[in-house]
Amino acid sequence: MNMDEATRHIEPPAYYTRLATRLEPTADIVKKTLKSRGRVVHLLYLKSVVDMMQLQEIVVKPFYEMSAEQNFSEYIQSLPYETKMPTGDEEILIEITKGNVFVMIDKQITLLELKIVAANAVQEAIMEPTIHGPQLGLSESIETNINLMRQRYHKPSLVIEPMQLEDASNRNIALIYDGERVNLQLLKKIRKRILTLDVELVQASGDLQYYLNNKKYSLFPTSLLTERPDRILHNMAVGKVIILVDGSPHAIIAPTTFFDFMLSMEDAYYSFWVVSLIRFLRYAGLFTCIMLPSIYVGVTSYTPEVLRTELAMTVAASRIGVPYPSFIEVFFMLIFIELLTEASMRLPNSISATATTVGGLILGTAAVEAALTSNIMVIVVSLVAISTFVIPISEMNYAVRVCRFLLLLYTTVFGLAGMILGMLGLLLYLVNKDSFGEPYLRMFWKNRQEELKVDDS
Amino acid sequence: MKFLSVSKWFMVVLCMSGLLLQYGCAFKDIDKRLFVSAIGIDPAENVENGYKVTLKVALPFGAIKDSPKPSFAYLSREGHSIGEAIRMLETHVDKVLELGHMKTIVVHEKLLRDDMQSFMDYFIRRGDIELIAYVAGARPSAETILKVEPDTEAPASVSLINFFGATANDSPYVVTTYLFELRRDILSDGINAVVPLIETNEKGDELIVNNSVVVDGREDPAVLSTIETKYFNSLLKHSTGFTYLVKEGSLELLLQISQSKMTYKFVPNKGNTAPHAIDMHIWMKGTIGEASKDLSIARLDEYNEVASKEVKQKVVHFLTKMQEENLDPFGFGLRYRTTRLHTEDVFTSWQKAYPDIEFKVTVDVKLQGTGTIE
Numbered sequence: 001m002n003m004d005e006a007t008r009h010i011e012p013p014a015y016y017t018r019l020a021t022r023l024e025p026t027a028d029i030v031k032k033t034l035k036s037r038g039r040v041v042h043l044l045y046l047k048s049v050v051d052m053m054q055l056q057e058i059v060v061k062p063f064y065e066m067s068a069e070q071n072f073s074e075y076i077q078s079l080p081y082e083t084k085m086p087t088g089d090e091e092i093l094i095e096i097t098k099g100n101v102f103v104m105i106d107k108q109i110t111l112l113e114l115k116i117v118a119a120n121a122v123q124e125a126i127m128e129p130t131i132h133g134p135q136l137g138l139s140e141s142i143e144t145n146i147n148l149m150r151q152r153y154h155k156p157s158l159v160i161e162p163m164q165l166e167d168a169s170n171r172n173i174a175l176i177y178d179g180e181r182v183n184l185q186l187l188k189k190i191r192k193r194i195l196t197l198d199v200e201l202v203q204a205s206g207d208l209q210y211y212l213n214n215k216k217y218s219l220f221p222t223s224l225l226t227e228r229p230d231r232i233l234h235n236m237a238v239g240k241v242i243i244l245v246d247g248s249p250h251a252i253i254a255p256t257t258f259f260d261f262m263l264s265m266e267d268a269y270y271s272f273w274v275v276s277l278i279r280f281l282r283y284a285g286l287f288t289c290i291m292l293p294s295i296y297v298g299v300t301s302y303t304p305e306v307l308r309t310e311l312a313m314t315v316a317a318s319r320i321g322v323p324y325p326s327f328i329e330v331f332f333m334l335i336f337i338e339l340l341t342e343a344s345m346r347l348p349n350s351i352s353a354t355a356t357t358v359g360g361l362i363l364g365t366a367a368v369e370a371a372l373t374s375n376i377m378v379i380v381v382s383l384v385a386i387s388t389f390v391i392p393i394s395e396m397n398y399a400v401r402v403c404r405f406l407l408l409l410y411t412t413v414f415g416l417a418g419m420i421l422g423m424l425g426l427l428l429y430l431v432n433k434d435s436f437g438e439p440y441l442r443m444f445w446k447n448r449q450e451e452l453k454v455d456d457s
Numbered sequence: 458m459k460f461l462s463v464s465k466w467f468m469v470v471l472c473m474s475g476l477l478l479q480y481g482c483a484f485k486d487i488d489k490r491l492f493v494s495a496i497g498i499d500p501a502e503n504v505e506n507g508y509k510v511t512l513k514v515a516l517p518f519g520a521i522k523d524s525p526k527p528s529f530a531y532l533s534r535e536g537h538s539i540g541e542a543i544r545m546l547e548t549h550v551d552k553v554l555e556l557g558h559m560k561t562i563v564v565h566e567k568l569l570r571d572d573m574q575s576f577m578d579y580f581i582r583r584g585d586i587e588l589i590a591y592v593a594g595a596r597p598s599a600e601t602i603l604k605v606e607p608d609t610e611a612p613a614s615v616s617l618i619n620f621f622g623a624t625a626n627d628s629p630y631v632v633t634t635y636l637f638e639l640r641r642d643i644l645s646d647g648i649n650a651v652v653p654l655i656e657t658n659e660k661g662d663e664l665i666v667n668n669s670v671v672v673d674g675r676e677d678p679a680v681l682s683t684i685e686t687k688y689f690n691s692l693l694k695h696s697t698g699f700t701y702l703v704k705e706g707s708l709e710l711l712l713q714i715s716q717s718k719m720t721y722k723f724v725p726n727k728g729n730t731a732p733h734a735i736d737m738h739i740w741m742k743g744t745i746g747e748a749s750k751d752l753s754i755a756r757l758d759e760y761n762e763v764a765s766k767e768v769k770q771k772v773v774h775f776l777t778k779m780q781e782e783n784l785d786p787f788g789f790g791l792r793y794r795t796t797r798l799h800t801e802d803v804f805t806s807w808q809k810a811y812p813d814i815e816f817k818v819t820v821d822v823k824l825q826g827t828g829t830i831e
Binding site for chain 1: 587
């Protein structure tokens with residue numbers, strides 16, 4: 001029997017029609033009425049997000065195999081795919097756009113989650129690679145990500161709290177935390193901040209993080225963006241809240257202190273002394289990349305007596321013929337190296353190696369030969385460029401890169417004293433900063449258990 | 458409105474970066490500075506009671522590694538005071554004279570007197586000259602010594618600095634005197650400052666530092682001989698590498714002393730507070746570095762005894778010589794002043810006692826081996 005012919009005689013319910021008309025202009029909408037032996041079922045879904053095979057297996061086939069309408073309605077209600085029915089037309093429509101199938105049997109309406117997600121493959125961790133840790137990161141599907149969390153953290157106290165953003169895309173997000181360990185006040189604060197967000201469109205965790213930050217001009221990140229499940233769990237286990245955004249392979253961790261950004265997950269997988277050395281190197285790298293350009297300007301142009309005599313002579317000799325004062329030289333070289341970094345980041349891997357070689361080696365040597373910069377400067381700049389990358393989290397990396405320009409300005413104007421002043425200013429700024437109520441420069445002197453006790457009280 | 462604020466912001470940035478280009482006079486690039494590596498002070502020939510100041514300026518050039526020798530420029534000028542002369546010298550060069558790396562002050566032998574404090578004042582007060590600068594005497598004149606460019610001098614380094622402070626040369630013949638030390642010793646009662654004396658060979662291509670001068674009020678300062686300088690250094694400053702030649706009959710030993718330690722006590726008179734003797738004990742530890750005969754480890758005690766006797770003799774001779782000259786490089790008087798209950802005449806009583814004081818020296822040389830494996 002021709003389906004269309006049959007449905008022509010049955011008037012679809014008004015509610016169903018209303019919903020269908022709201023979705024109407026789009027091409028992928030499917031309105032289907034199944035009819036057999038006097039039983040009628042109305043289906044409404046978007047074929048682009050619904051798994052057709054599943055729909056066929058779970059809804060269509062049983063409908064024709066079952067004898068009575070009553071049975072089928074009960075069968076539909078018993079399905080594990082059922083999602084909670086929201087109130088209001090708009091909400092139901094949003095659910096349909098997410099990949100739910102709207103099933104209407106007489107007056108009974110059900111939503112079945114039969115969605116198909118194309119991008120649910122777990123990706124390799126690119127930004128924070130480790131040698132010994134897990135090699136895979138998150139996927140771009142929130143369900144897969146939650147599954148990853150559950151798979152690694154078997155505790156009934158793991159709470160997944162789904163939320164929906166009030167933006168243009170009605171993006172699904174989820175708060176994940178350990179109910180036993182999380183600070184409830186903090187949880188309330190984060191929840192409130194997400195619900196009161198007034199933004200046009202959230203595309204990924206990155207911009208959600210920016211909006212959560214609540215400040216337009218803010219240099220240092222107050223929440224951490226990660227792609228590593230082990231980092232997420234490491235933070236969740238100490239009572240932090242994880243925010244997942246559907247469609248983004250990154251999770252937001254809040255709150256964070258400055259020192260969280262200096263932690264690489266690799267630290268957990270090595271022995272104490274190795275980790276101590278690596279951490280020392282990392283902090284040394286941090287200070288180098290912030291201060292070294294400023295030290296160069298301050299020392300060569302204001303207080304050369306700081307250097308050893310031999311070094312002072314070498315630096316003086318290497319600057320012979322350099323036409324511009326040291327700070328212009330440093331600015332020039334720093335901008336050059338920033339360009340190089342930026343360019344090699346945007347290029348495909350195979351080309352970026354060439355870019356780095358041409359830029360770094362050839363141009364560097366040529367600049368020295370042409371007496372545009374001193375060769376000591378080239379060493380300084382390369383050291384700065386390399387040490388920037390020891391900071392494991394790229395957001396902090398960017399913040400630090402900006403910082404060193406500010407510090408360089410101070411030093412240019414006030415010499416080494418200005419550098420100290422600038423560092424002091426930076427320290428004051430960081431001390432004054434907080435992340436969701438946690439002091440940004442909070443030091444964890446005590447062990448983890450004691451810290452948790454402190455938080456509770 | 459938004460455009461306005463952006464343009465304002467842009468203007469602010471533009472003005473600020475414009476200001477940055479107007480860097481002031483404190484900003485001087487390192488290639489606009491001349492590094493003075495040493496200062497020489499001689500008595501002036503043309504100015505009465507004046508000084509002749511010579512600056513040794515290290516010149517950076519090209520690739521340092523390719524240049525075979527360091528290159529220096531010398532600037533000289535006479536003036537009533539050192540500050541005046543240096544101020545005038547600044548008008549003789551196109552760059553800023555940078556004294557921050559000036560580490561050696563070479564003073565003419567004749568100027569090494571207690572009153573040198575008055576002209577050395579300039580160095581103490583100037584902020585960029587460090588008090589850890591070395592002070593040395595010069596013979597025949599500071600200018601000659603500064604102008605010596607030894608063959609061993611590497612590019613971008615200054616021999617006059619390497620000699621002192623045991624960073625490079627730690628020979629026991631080289632006394633190191635810092636600027637602060639000199640000032641302190643001159644100003645305190647009961648000690649005479651000792652300053653190394655730099656000489657040169659006839660060809661003028663070597664610096665030789667193995668004598669020293671005891672700074673005192675007299676016209677011709679007392680010069681410690683090479684041996685005395687060595688004793689002074691190893692007894693007071695524990696300098697190592699002390700070698701000592703022992704002769705007994707046909708046996709000749711050259712001892713290499715790796716550790717030496719000297720302690721002394723004042724032996725007071727009965728009833729009187731002033732001491733009549735100084736009880737000095739010297740320990741030395743080392744090996745035999747050179748011998749004229751075959752040695753036996755079993756006879757080590759014998760060698761110890763011979764060595765002790767000889768060292769004792771030399772030390773007593775040195776001490777009594779200083780006593781006769783009424784010089785006190787060891788600072789016995791200073792020690793006496795600091796360890797007695799302070800009364801008004803504590804130092805005068807010392808001054809009275811010192812010329813007649815008796816030195817009771819015991820030397821304990823402990824040789825650890827004959828220097829060879831039997």
